[in-house]
Amino acid sequence: MNKENKLELYRMMLLIRLFEEALEEMFSRGLLHGTMHLSIGQEATATGACLALEREDLITSTHRGHGHCLAKGADPYKMFAELLGREDGYCRGRGGSMHIADLSNGNLGANGIVAGSLTISVGAALSLKIQKQDNIVLCFFGDGAVNEGSFHEALNLASLWDLPVLFVCENNQYGMSMASENAVAGGSIAQRAESYGIKSISIDGNNVEEVYNSVLEFKETIKSSGKPMFIESVTYRYRGHSKSDRNLYRTSEEIEFWKEEKDPLKRFIGKLTEEGVEIETLKEIESEVREVIRDSVKKALQSPESPKTNLEEDSYA
């Protein structure tokens, strides 16, 4: 990976972090209707995975999907506009935080149902195969999804039919309040994939280069073999599950440990400076990203609300 690639990884992680921090601020100012699920702390997985893909590769995303969406190339302005219920939003205010799709960049959409996108990713991969397209589908899901029946049905079929899916489990260690260690019998998520004949690895999901390199390698293997693969990317969310979470199921020491010792941005900044990247360069990128966020929020707040069209008609194509 050259320096430019690395700076791009840094820029994207920062964009996701600042995008979600801006959302938090807007939420506290009462500007946002509804809840949202923030991925602050998990930026390395979304960034490393999506930047290792090509634009034509497809992704499916989750309720905690702002990072996936941005990393796959979405316009922050159109995302803010969506969360604000504006006409320029990706879904014209009909989807909101949990349901942004950006087909032009290969994002088949975020999904509010845990494991809801697993079977969809299998169907999308079958489409690619039928249509003889040389791309893959990367399916994001959380550790909570691995105990849903659809997880098992999807992995089984993808393996039986040799479908080009890269399953990426973002194991942030909690399914809402349920600790993964109390929810996953047998202990290992990655091993579940092996039992379906799917090669899997478990990686440090807060190490953006490790995520990027793993996805890049697996993507190429999938393209040559046609078979699905599986990555468990271990990470951690700093914020609550959603806005109503009081964090009663984990200690503040645990959260602080991850923030201080394992933060993906902090670690990557340390590594980049060790490799000789000037602090000034990183600061320039930071001010540029801050400007993008500031301008996007401002423009979104000024953009027109989604008109009350005939919603019953909009339910059908």
Place this chain on the structure above:
Amino acid sequence: MPEMTTGQAIKEALSLCLDSNNTTFIAGEDIGVYGGAFGVTDGLLEKYGEERIKDTPISEDVIAGLAVGAAITGSKPIVEMQFSDFIVNAMDPIVNQAAKLHFMYGGAVNVPMIVRGASGAGTGAAAQHSQSLESWFCHVPGLKVVTPSNPQNAYDLLLASFVDPNPIIFMEHKLIYKLKSEVTLGPLPKDSSILGNSKVVLEGSDITIASYSNMVNTVLNAVKDDSLKDYSIEVIDLLTLSPLDTETVITSVEKTHKLLMCQEAPGSSSIGTTLISEVVSSRAFNSLKKPPKLLAGLHSPMPSAKHLETTVIPQEEDIVIKIKEMIDNE
């Protein structure tokens, strides 16, 4: 015009779908070598190969989810729920995904897919293989629900469903599979405009009977009863349940002043209750000379024994009695 069963007519329609679009595949349990539990897909594997006629594991969730994923990426899937009762294992992909994605993503995607399933009772298959769950899906915006009753309309409605850009729940009553009649095997229609049109299948002026699926056949047999030979009875086959064509029924009731709705499904929160509510709150209200009646299946799981099964499902004689009640007591 060739004579064929409904099962054969559906197969003809499926073949035309497969011929007309090379992204179309059929997936489901035992649809390949076995030919489908009711023989509908018999021979398609030999003709189209296993890339397009895809036998799946017993995994209804992924069968339906597969269709959603394929549909939003430019393919045109048709999937089968072997018995439509098994659709309960596929509710998330159908209700939360297929029905929602077009709306939820602001119109950015369409979900053109068909979920076919064998519905209804009468074969002694008991409580978990005999249900008529169609009204569940009518409650979900974004889905269309289609219930053919004979070979010709099964052929025509399946092709219309195929050219429609929305997810379609296509419920085939088991007892219509073997019905035989002449079928005009027309080409693929230009649009799906016949979906949402009910049809007057028998004209009359004394009473309107609305029904759908195999119950239409029961009604048509019932009205041939000698004791009804002096009555002029109008029968409407609803054909599509969502969207529901109430206008045809309202117009008919304005003429006949009486409405009897017959269905195999239990009455509670059903097609019949919806239809009657639409009619009594319409301009036809003042034309009604009798309270509309709903002759529905009992609110009971389907029993296995034949004599009990026929107790749960409205029979021809029940319909005859109800018609006489409504006309004679005028």
